[in-house]
Amino acid sequence: MAGRGGDGCVSFFRDMFVPRGPPNGGDGGNGGDIWFVVDENETSLNCVKRQLKATAGVNGKGKSMHGSRGTDLVVKVPRGTIVREIMPTQQQLCNEDQESGRLQDTVHTEGSKRFLDALSHRAKLRAQTPDKSELFVHYPRWEERNELEDLPMPSEYLAAKWELDHPEPLSVDLVSHGQRALIAKGGFGGFNNPRFISSSERQPHYALRGLMGQRRELELELKTIADVGLVGMPNAGKSTFLGAVSNAHPKIASYPFTTLNPYIGTVEFRDTFQITVADIPGLIPGAHRNIGLGHSFLRHVERSRVLAYIVDVSRDSPWNDLAALQTELNLYSPGLTDRPSLVIANKADRGTRARENFEKWQAMTSVPLVPISAKFNKNILKATYTIRQILGK
Numbered sequence: 308m309a310g311r312g313g314d315g316c317v318s319f320f321r322d323m324f325v326p327r328g329p330p331n332g333g334d335g336g337n338g339g340d341i342w343f344v345v346d347e348n349e350t351s352l353n354c355v356k357r358q359l360k361a362t363a364g365v366n367g368k369g370k371s372m373h374g375s376r377g378t379d380l381v382v383k384v385p386r387g388t389i390v391r392e393i394m395p396t397q398q399q400l401c402n403e404d405q406e407s408g409r410l411q412d413t414v415h416t417e418g419s420k421r422f423l424d425a426l427s428h429r430a431k432l433r434a435q436t437p438d439k440s441e442l443f444v445h446y447p448r449w450e451e452r453n454e455l456e457d458l459p460m461p462s463e464y465l466a467a468k469w470e471l472d473h474p475e476p477l478s479v480d481l482v483s484h485g486q487r488a489l490i491a492k493g494g495f496g497g498f499n500n501p502r503f504i505s506s507s508e509r510q511p512h513y514a515l516r517g518l519m520g521q522r523r524e525l526e527l528e529l530k531t532i533a534d535v536g537l538v539g540m541p542n543a544g545k546s547t548f549l550g551a552v553s554n555a556h557p558k559i560a561s562y563p564f565t566t567l568n569p570y571i572g573t574v575e576f577r578d579t580f581q582i583t584v585a586d587i588p589g590l591i592p593g594a595h596r597n598i599g600l601g602h603s604f605l606r607h608v609e610r611s612r613v614l615a616y617i618v619d620v621s622r623d624s625p626w627n628d629l630a631a632l633q634t635e636l637n638l639y640s641p642g643l644t645d646r647p648s649l650v651i652a653n654k655a656d657r658g659t660r661a662r663e664n665f666e667k668w669q670a671m672t673s674v675p676l677v678p679i680s681a682k683f684n685k686n687i688l689k690a691t692y693t694i695r696q697i698l699g700k
């Protein structure tokens with residue numbers, strides 16, 4: 308929720324010789340806004356609190372002192388964050404309608420029903436337009452004397468209120484470093500009493516209250532954006548590969564499902580060209596039935612331009628592993644495997660079996676196949692240059 312606007316102040320100039328001077332209240336400050344800003348160093352949404360609140364604007368004071376603006380709340384989010392507004396469901400809207408209609412349900416006769424209809428309609432209207440005098444701060448003991456029914460409201464106030472009452476549903480995709488999005492706008496700060504001076508009113512004994520800040524219910528989803536997405540079975544060596552080619556230091560271990568969260572590394576070439584690579588948890592056959600860690604992480608490779616399949620080439624018939632991976636990708640999002648891709652045949656250091664497998668595989672496929680040993684840093688450059696070549700196409 309954004310900050311509430313501060314109230315305007317009603318006050319008058321006072322001096323030893325001027326007991327009733329001109330009005331000199333100050334305006335209330337606007338409430339703080341809530342902003343999201345993309346920071347590429349953030350990797351997860353854990354940093355975003357469940358409830359966000361910006362500070363309120365300060366009330367105006369006498370001697371024309373304006374209240375200061377509420378401080379904006381700026382929240383860092385990772386690149387690839389998608390923000391959506393949660394709209395009230397049909398059911399919730401129905402409940403609200405029932406609530407206001409409850410009065411009617413207890414009535415049976417036609418005549419009294421019409422009477423209660425009118426009553427509840429009026430109650431509804433009143434709920435929408437609160438007593439106008441409540442929108443103002445009154446000078447002590449002037450509440451009764453201030454006649455504000457016909458007072459025109461300032462256009463800035465009306466515009467701010469319109470915006471608050473008719474919010475555009477929020478839907479943004481935060482894709483680049485430094486990108487900002489206004490998530491909730493702070494409330495309008497109330498006007499002071501001098502602003503209400505007119506030909507008919509020289510001494511206004513009222514000032515405007517501030518408006519509430521915007522309040523939104525949002526859903527955040529992270530769909531990582533990297534140039535290359537690493538896809539492979541658990542233990543194939545995805546994280547070892549990422550560690551070998553980039554500045555990242557992902558956790559590596561000899562058991563499956565070492566990686567539990569997506570990880571992004573940047574590969575730097577000699578000519579300063581850079582590519583980002585996303586390492587995600589391993590995928591196993593049946594992931595679409597939520598076996599293993601399921602499909603939930605595939606959204607992190609969904610937006611990659613190139614898919615790099617990491618396959619342990621020392622396993623029996625490694626091409627079956629590739630087929631299984633592709634099946635899972637297509638079950639997650641049909642057509643995902645049409646994306647430019649290459650196969651990185653890892654663990655090529657593992658004896659003759661690895662070499663035989665590789666040679667056999669190369670003879671039967673047309674996809675780029677690069678043998679490497681991520682662990683012993685063999686042929687890594689060939690792999691990164693092949694990726695760069697595919698990206699350039």
Ligand SMILES: Nc1nc2c(ncn2[C@@H]2O[C@H](COP(=O)(O)OP(=O)(O)OP(=O)(O)O)[C@@H](O)[C@H]2O)c(=O)[nH]1
Nearest residue numbers: 541542543544545546547560564565566589681682
């Ligand atoms: N011999 C050999 N072992 C490797 C090679 N690359 C990785 N390994 C080993 O394979 C094991 C798994 O490596 P990881 O990089 O953690 O595999 P991963 O694909 O990230 O696994 P998950 O995160 O569990 O999906 C580790 O014990 C590595 O040391 C390689 O090129 N040769």
Ligand SMILES: [Mg+2]
Nearest residue numbers: 545546565566
């Ligand atoms: Mg891993």
